[in-house]
Amino acid sequence: MIQRTPVRIEARNTSHLPEHGTCTAENQSWQTILSQSLSNPEQLLERLNLPAERWLEGAKSGHKLFQIRVPEPFIRRMEPGNPNDPLLRQVLPIADETVEQPGFVRDPLEENTAIQTTGLIRKYHSRALLMVTGQCAINCRYCFRRHFPYGEHKLSRDDRHQIVTALNASPEINEVILSGGDPLAVNDRLLSQWVDLLDAVPHLKRLRIHSRLPVVIPQRVCDDMLSWLDRTRLQKVLVVHVNHPAEIDQATREAFARLKQAGVTLLNQSVILKGVNDNADTLSALSEALFDAGVMPYYLHAFDPVAGAHHFDVSDAAAALLVRQMLERLPGFLVPKLVREVPGETSKTPIPVN
Protein backbone atom coordinates (compact mmCIF):
# COMPACT_ATOMS: atom_id res chain seq x y z
CA MET A 1 0.00 0.00 0.00
CA ILE A 2 1.26 3.49 -0.81
CA GLN A 3 1.06 5.47 2.39
CA ARG A 4 1.81 9.14 2.58
CA THR A 5 3.25 10.64 5.74
CA PRO A 6 0.50 10.37 8.35
CA VAL A 7 -0.90 13.61 9.76
CA ARG A 8 0.41 13.81 13.29
CA ILE A 9 -1.75 16.64 14.56
CA GLU A 10 -4.02 15.55 17.35
CA ALA A 11 -7.71 16.21 16.93
CA ARG A 12 -9.10 18.74 19.38
CA ASN A 13 -12.58 19.86 20.10
CA THR A 14 -12.87 23.09 18.14
CA SER A 15 -16.64 23.36 17.95
CA HIS A 16 -16.39 26.72 19.72
CA LEU A 17 -14.03 28.08 17.06
CA PRO A 18 -14.91 29.97 13.88
CA GLU A 19 -14.75 28.14 10.53
CA HIS A 20 -12.40 30.70 9.01
CA GLY A 21 -9.85 33.14 10.22
CA THR A 22 -6.99 32.61 12.59
CA CYS A 23 -4.90 29.48 12.98
CA THR A 24 -2.79 30.22 16.01
CA ALA A 25 -1.74 27.46 18.42
CA GLU A 26 -5.02 28.01 20.26
CA ASN A 27 -7.09 27.77 17.11
CA GLN A 28 -5.92 25.13 14.65
CA SER A 29 -9.19 24.65 12.85
CA TRP A 30 -7.73 23.65 9.46
CA GLN A 31 -5.34 21.25 11.12
CA THR A 32 -8.17 19.65 13.05
CA ILE A 33 -10.16 19.22 9.84
CA LEU A 34 -7.10 17.76 8.12
CA SER A 35 -6.44 15.32 10.94
CA GLN A 36 -10.06 14.15 10.79
CA SER A 37 -10.01 13.46 7.03
CA LEU A 38 -11.80 10.31 6.13
CA SER A 39 -9.33 7.48 5.49
CA ASN A 40 -11.54 4.42 5.27
CA PRO A 41 -13.57 3.43 2.16
CA GLU A 42 -16.34 1.93 4.28
CA GLN A 43 -16.91 5.24 6.06
CA LEU A 44 -17.04 7.17 2.78
CA LEU A 45 -19.67 4.83 1.31
CA GLU A 46 -21.70 5.01 4.50
CA ARG A 47 -21.40 8.80 4.62
CA LEU A 48 -22.78 9.06 1.05
CA ASN A 49 -25.49 6.41 1.37
CA LEU A 50 -23.87 4.15 -1.20
CA PRO A 51 -24.44 0.39 -0.91
CA ALA A 52 -21.37 -1.40 0.48
CA GLU A 53 -22.33 -4.65 -1.28
CA ARG A 54 -21.91 -2.89 -4.64
CA TRP A 55 -18.84 -0.72 -4.01
CA LEU A 56 -16.85 -1.86 -0.98
CA GLU A 57 -14.85 -4.76 -2.41
CA GLY A 58 -13.47 -2.66 -5.29
CA ALA A 59 -12.85 0.29 -2.99
CA LYS A 60 -10.83 -1.85 -0.60
CA SER A 61 -8.70 -3.31 -3.39
CA GLY A 62 -7.84 0.15 -4.75
CA HIS A 63 -7.29 1.48 -1.23
CA LYS A 64 -4.65 -1.22 -0.65
CA LEU A 65 -2.58 0.27 -3.48
CA PHE A 66 -3.09 3.95 -2.63
CA GLN A 67 -4.93 4.82 0.51
CA ILE A 68 -8.10 6.87 0.51
CA ARG A 69 -8.05 10.34 2.09
CA VAL A 70 -10.86 12.89 1.84
CA PRO A 71 -11.48 15.92 4.06
CA GLU A 72 -14.99 16.71 5.26
CA PRO A 73 -15.47 20.06 3.44
CA PHE A 74 -14.91 18.24 0.11
CA ILE A 75 -17.31 15.43 1.04
CA ARG A 76 -20.00 17.99 1.83
CA ARG A 77 -20.00 19.09 -1.82
CA MET A 78 -20.82 15.57 -3.06
CA GLU A 79 -24.32 14.38 -3.86
CA PRO A 80 -25.36 11.56 -1.49
CA GLY A 81 -26.54 8.41 -3.25
CA ASN A 82 -24.83 9.27 -6.55
CA PRO A 83 -21.95 6.86 -7.33
CA ASN A 84 -21.12 8.95 -10.42
CA ASP A 85 -20.73 12.20 -8.52
CA PRO A 86 -17.74 13.91 -10.22
CA LEU A 87 -16.10 14.78 -6.90
CA LEU A 88 -16.58 11.28 -5.53
CA ARG A 89 -15.06 9.72 -8.65
CA GLN A 90 -11.85 11.65 -7.98
CA VAL A 91 -11.38 10.08 -4.54
CA LEU A 92 -13.18 6.73 -4.37
CA PRO A 93 -10.86 3.76 -5.07
CA ILE A 94 -12.26 1.20 -7.49
CA ALA A 95 -11.26 -2.30 -8.61
CA ASP A 96 -10.00 -0.99 -12.00
CA GLU A 97 -6.98 0.42 -10.16
CA THR A 98 -5.65 -3.09 -9.69
CA VAL A 99 -5.69 -3.85 -13.43
CA GLU A 100 -2.33 -3.41 -15.15
CA GLN A 101 -2.47 -1.70 -18.54
CA PRO A 102 0.41 -1.49 -21.03
CA GLY A 103 1.80 2.06 -21.18
CA PHE A 104 0.58 3.06 -17.70
CA VAL A 105 3.60 3.26 -15.43
CA ARG A 106 4.58 4.18 -11.87
CA ASP A 107 6.54 7.34 -12.75
CA PRO A 108 5.00 8.64 -16.00
CA LEU A 109 6.91 11.93 -15.88
CA GLU A 110 10.22 10.26 -14.97
CA GLU A 111 10.65 12.69 -12.10
CA ASN A 112 13.09 10.38 -10.36
CA THR A 113 15.65 11.31 -13.01
CA ALA A 114 15.17 15.06 -12.38
CA ILE A 115 16.02 15.07 -8.67
CA GLN A 116 18.91 17.49 -8.08
CA THR A 117 19.19 17.01 -4.35
CA THR A 118 16.78 15.55 -1.81
CA GLY A 119 13.58 17.62 -2.06
CA LEU A 120 14.65 19.64 -5.13
CA ILE A 121 13.55 18.72 -8.66
CA ARG A 122 14.91 20.54 -11.71
CA LYS A 123 12.94 20.10 -14.92
CA TYR A 124 13.00 23.55 -16.50
CA HIS A 125 15.63 26.24 -17.01
CA SER A 126 14.44 29.04 -14.71
CA ARG A 127 12.31 27.12 -12.21
CA ALA A 128 12.94 24.62 -9.46
CA LEU A 129 10.42 22.44 -7.68
CA LEU A 130 10.77 22.23 -3.92
CA MET A 131 8.94 19.28 -2.39
CA VAL A 132 8.41 20.34 1.19
CA THR A 133 6.21 17.38 2.15
CA GLY A 134 4.77 14.13 0.86
CA GLN A 135 1.51 14.78 2.67
CA CYS A 136 -1.68 15.74 0.82
CA ALA A 137 -5.02 16.79 2.23
CA ILE A 138 -6.78 14.63 -0.32
CA ASN A 139 -5.58 11.60 -2.24
CA CYS A 140 -6.69 12.00 -5.85
CA ARG A 141 -6.97 8.64 -7.56
CA TYR A 142 -5.52 9.98 -10.83
CA CYS A 143 -2.45 11.59 -9.22
CA PHE A 144 0.66 11.13 -11.34
CA ARG A 145 2.68 11.03 -8.11
CA ARG A 146 0.62 8.26 -6.50
CA HIS A 147 3.71 6.02 -6.54
CA PHE A 148 6.31 8.70 -5.76
CA PRO A 149 8.77 7.59 -3.05
CA TYR A 150 7.92 10.41 -0.67
CA GLY A 151 9.49 8.50 2.22
CA GLU A 152 12.91 9.12 0.61
CA HIS A 153 12.25 12.85 0.46
CA LYS A 154 11.75 13.82 4.09
CA LEU A 155 13.80 16.92 4.56
CA SER A 156 16.36 17.15 7.32
CA ARG A 157 18.10 20.36 8.40
CA ASP A 158 21.07 19.29 6.29
CA ASP A 159 18.79 18.75 3.24
CA ARG A 160 17.47 22.28 3.67
CA HIS A 161 21.02 23.58 3.68
CA GLN A 162 21.82 21.60 0.50
CA ILE A 163 18.72 22.96 -1.22
CA VAL A 164 19.57 26.57 -0.40
CA THR A 165 23.17 25.98 -1.52
CA ALA A 166 21.92 24.53 -4.82
CA LEU A 167 19.60 27.49 -5.37
CA ASN A 168 22.32 30.03 -4.57
CA ALA A 169 24.60 28.30 -7.07
CA SER A 170 22.00 28.51 -9.86
CA PRO A 171 21.50 32.17 -10.85
CA GLU A 172 19.29 31.12 -13.79
CA ILE A 173 16.54 30.06 -11.35
CA ASN A 174 14.21 32.97 -10.67
CA GLU A 175 11.18 31.05 -9.46
CA VAL A 176 10.75 28.37 -6.81
CA ILE A 177 7.64 26.24 -6.91
CA LEU A 178 6.53 24.83 -3.59
CA SER A 179 5.03 21.47 -4.35
CA GLY A 180 4.61 18.10 -2.75
CA GLY A 181 2.44 16.34 -1.83
CA ASP A 182 0.66 19.52 -0.96
CA PRO A 183 2.99 22.20 0.43
CA LEU A 184 0.17 23.85 2.38
CA ALA A 185 -0.23 20.64 4.42
CA VAL A 186 2.89 21.86 6.22
CA ASN A 187 2.40 24.11 9.23
CA ASP A 188 2.86 27.86 8.87
CA ARG A 189 5.87 28.00 11.18
CA LEU A 190 7.84 25.76 8.83
CA LEU A 191 6.54 27.48 5.69
CA SER A 192 7.50 30.81 7.19
CA GLN A 193 11.06 29.50 7.71
CA TRP A 194 11.19 28.33 4.09
CA VAL A 195 10.03 31.72 2.88
CA ASP A 196 12.77 33.42 4.91
CA LEU A 197 15.37 31.12 3.35
CA LEU A 198 14.06 31.77 -0.16
CA ASP A 199 13.78 35.52 0.40
CA ALA A 200 17.52 35.54 1.09
CA VAL A 201 18.40 34.03 -2.32
CA PRO A 202 18.99 37.25 -4.27
CA HIS A 203 18.13 36.09 -7.81
CA LEU A 204 14.74 34.62 -6.88
CA LYS A 205 11.80 36.74 -8.05
CA ARG A 206 8.76 34.55 -7.62
CA LEU A 207 7.32 32.09 -5.18
CA ARG A 208 4.79 29.78 -6.76
CA ILE A 209 2.70 27.44 -4.65
CA HIS A 210 0.84 24.48 -6.12
CA SER A 211 -1.89 23.44 -3.72
CA ARG A 212 -5.30 21.85 -3.59
CA LEU A 213 -5.77 22.78 0.08
CA PRO A 214 -7.56 26.15 -0.36
CA VAL A 215 -10.15 24.20 -2.38
CA VAL A 216 -10.58 21.07 -0.29
CA ILE A 217 -10.15 22.76 3.13
CA PRO A 218 -10.79 26.49 2.58
CA GLN A 219 -10.08 27.13 6.28
CA ARG A 220 -6.40 26.62 5.36
CA VAL A 221 -6.28 30.23 4.19
CA CYS A 222 -5.89 31.56 7.70
CA ASP A 223 -4.20 34.55 9.31
CA ASP A 224 -0.90 32.76 9.96
CA MET A 225 -0.62 31.80 6.31
CA LEU A 226 -1.49 35.30 5.14
CA SER A 227 1.17 36.67 7.47
CA TRP A 228 4.13 34.93 5.74
CA LEU A 229 2.60 35.61 2.34
CA ASP A 230 2.39 39.26 3.27
CA ARG A 231 5.97 39.37 4.54
CA THR A 232 7.86 37.88 1.61
CA ARG A 233 9.53 40.19 -0.92
CA LEU A 234 8.82 37.60 -3.64
CA GLN A 235 5.93 37.88 -6.09
CA LYS A 236 3.34 35.31 -5.08
CA VAL A 237 1.44 32.96 -7.36
CA LEU A 238 -0.87 30.24 -6.11
CA VAL A 239 -1.91 27.59 -8.60
CA VAL A 240 -4.98 25.83 -7.27
CA HIS A 241 -6.29 22.58 -8.69
CA VAL A 242 -9.99 22.44 -9.47
CA ASN A 243 -11.38 19.89 -11.92
CA HIS A 244 -15.12 20.48 -11.66
CA PRO A 245 -17.28 23.55 -10.91
CA ALA A 246 -19.00 21.75 -8.01
CA GLU A 247 -15.68 21.95 -6.12
CA ILE A 248 -16.14 25.70 -5.73
CA ASP A 249 -18.49 26.67 -2.91
CA GLN A 250 -18.94 29.81 -0.85
CA ALA A 251 -16.14 28.94 1.56
CA THR A 252 -13.76 28.37 -1.36
CA ARG A 253 -14.72 31.71 -2.89
CA GLU A 254 -14.03 33.43 0.45
CA ALA A 255 -10.62 31.73 0.71
CA PHE A 256 -9.73 32.89 -2.81
CA ALA A 257 -10.85 36.42 -1.95
CA ARG A 258 -8.53 36.50 1.08
CA LEU A 259 -5.62 35.36 -1.05
CA LYS A 260 -6.31 37.98 -3.67
CA GLN A 261 -6.47 40.66 -1.01
CA ALA A 262 -3.02 39.50 0.10
CA GLY A 263 -1.67 40.20 -3.39
CA VAL A 264 -1.54 36.60 -4.57
CA THR A 265 -2.07 35.90 -8.27
CA LEU A 266 -4.51 32.98 -8.53
CA LEU A 267 -4.34 30.48 -11.38
CA ASN A 268 -6.00 27.12 -11.87
CA GLN A 269 -4.82 23.89 -13.39
CA SER A 270 -7.17 21.02 -14.12
CA VAL A 271 -6.62 17.51 -15.36
CA ILE A 272 -8.97 16.20 -18.00
CA LEU A 273 -10.56 13.11 -16.51
CA LYS A 274 -12.99 10.64 -18.02
CA GLY A 275 -16.26 10.61 -16.09
CA VAL A 276 -15.39 13.79 -14.19
CA ASN A 277 -15.01 16.72 -16.58
CA ASP A 278 -14.65 15.32 -20.11
CA ASN A 279 -17.38 17.42 -21.67
CA ALA A 280 -17.47 21.00 -22.92
CA ASP A 281 -20.43 22.00 -20.71
CA THR A 282 -18.57 21.09 -17.52
CA LEU A 283 -15.26 22.61 -18.60
CA SER A 284 -16.94 25.84 -19.73
CA ALA A 285 -18.89 26.08 -16.46
CA LEU A 286 -15.62 25.49 -14.60
CA SER A 287 -13.88 28.38 -16.38
CA GLU A 288 -16.83 30.69 -15.62
CA ALA A 289 -16.95 29.65 -11.96
CA LEU A 290 -13.21 30.12 -11.57
CA PHE A 291 -13.25 33.59 -13.08
CA ASP A 292 -16.25 34.56 -10.93
CA ALA A 293 -14.13 33.53 -7.94
CA GLY A 294 -11.10 35.55 -9.08
CA VAL A 295 -9.06 32.67 -10.50
CA MET A 296 -7.70 32.53 -14.06
CA PRO A 297 -7.95 29.20 -15.90
CA TYR A 298 -4.32 28.38 -16.74
CA TYR A 299 -3.65 24.79 -17.78
CA LEU A 300 -5.83 21.88 -18.82
CA HIS A 301 -3.50 18.93 -18.45
CA ALA A 302 -3.80 15.84 -20.56
CA PHE A 303 -3.99 12.82 -18.31
CA ASP A 304 -0.58 11.42 -17.34
CA PRO A 305 -0.49 7.65 -17.87
CA VAL A 306 0.08 6.57 -14.29
CA ALA A 307 -0.38 2.94 -13.29
CA GLY A 308 -3.66 2.34 -11.47
CA ALA A 309 -5.60 5.20 -13.08
CA HIS A 310 -6.07 4.18 -16.73
CA HIS A 311 -9.86 4.43 -16.35
CA PHE A 312 -9.54 8.24 -16.28
CA ASP A 313 -7.70 8.42 -19.61
CA VAL A 314 -9.03 10.73 -22.35
CA SER A 315 -7.31 10.70 -25.76
CA ASP A 316 -5.51 13.83 -26.96
CA ALA A 317 -7.87 14.01 -29.95
CA ALA A 318 -10.93 14.02 -27.66
CA ALA A 319 -9.32 16.62 -25.38
CA ALA A 320 -8.52 18.86 -28.38
CA LEU A 321 -12.13 18.63 -29.56
CA LEU A 322 -13.35 19.74 -26.12
CA VAL A 323 -11.06 22.76 -26.19
CA ARG A 324 -12.32 23.69 -29.68
CA GLN A 325 -15.85 23.57 -28.28
CA MET A 326 -14.80 25.74 -25.35
CA LEU A 327 -13.30 28.28 -27.79
CA GLU A 328 -16.69 28.58 -29.46
CA ARG A 329 -18.42 29.28 -26.14
CA LEU A 330 -15.99 31.34 -24.09
CA PRO A 331 -13.82 34.41 -24.49
CA GLY A 332 -10.26 33.35 -25.25
CA PHE A 333 -8.96 34.33 -21.82
CA LEU A 334 -11.25 31.74 -20.18
CA VAL A 335 -9.93 28.85 -22.26
CA PRO A 336 -7.01 27.11 -20.51
CA LYS A 337 -3.98 25.93 -22.46
CA LEU A 338 -4.20 22.24 -23.30
CA VAL A 339 -0.81 20.73 -22.46
CA ARG A 340 0.96 17.51 -21.77
CA GLU A 341 4.08 17.04 -19.74
CA VAL A 342 6.60 15.01 -21.69
CA PRO A 343 9.56 13.68 -19.71
CA GLY A 344 12.81 15.39 -20.67
CA GLU A 345 11.14 18.29 -22.53
CA THR A 346 12.22 21.80 -21.58
CA SER A 347 8.66 23.03 -21.07
CA LYS A 348 5.11 21.75 -21.03
CA THR A 349 4.13 20.56 -24.51
CA PRO A 350 1.07 22.28 -26.04
CA ILE A 351 -1.43 19.88 -27.65
CA PRO A 352 -2.63 21.34 -30.98
CA VAL A 353 -6.39 21.90 -30.94
CA ASN A 354 -6.92 22.69 -34.66
Ligand code: SF4
Ligand atom coordinates in the same frame (compact mmCIF):
# COMPACT_ATOMS: atom_id res chain seq x y z
S1 SF4 B 1 -3.57 16.99 -4.10
FE1 SF4 B 1 -2.23 17.02 -5.91
S2 SF4 B 1 -0.35 15.92 -5.29
FE2 SF4 B 1 -1.98 15.42 -3.79
S3 SF4 B 1 -2.93 13.52 -4.53
FE3 SF4 B 1 -4.13 15.23 -5.34
S4 SF4 B 1 -3.23 15.62 -7.37
FE4 SF4 B 1 -1.73 14.40 -6.22
